[in-house]
Amino acid sequence: MVPTPNRSKEPCSFWIGRQDWRRVEKAAVTLGSRVVGTYHSHVVSHPVPGAGDLRGAISGQVMIIVDSINGEIRAWRIRRRRAFPLKHAVVRTTG
Secondary structure (H helix, E strand, O other), X not given: OOOOOOOOOOOOOOOOOHHHHHHHHHHHHHOXXXXXXXXXXXXXXXXOOOHHHHHHOOOOOEEEEEEOOOOOEEEEXXXXXXXXXXXXXXXXXXX
């Protein structure tokens, strides 16, 4: 997981800049890997992709969303601007 700065000028919005995206992809290739998706949090809503999430998503990739209020995590496969839930397990560890 690689954090990226928010390039969005809109409140309650997040946008990964083109140069940031290229930097992450280049790093993945250097490590013999690839980018498989994105992750972000929702501060006041359920961890379900909204219209803005889907507009900025890349078809075929995974989107992981964390509900910042209750800690629920959901994973989605994005296809043609639609989100399909993925089965996953969350393992919580203690310090």
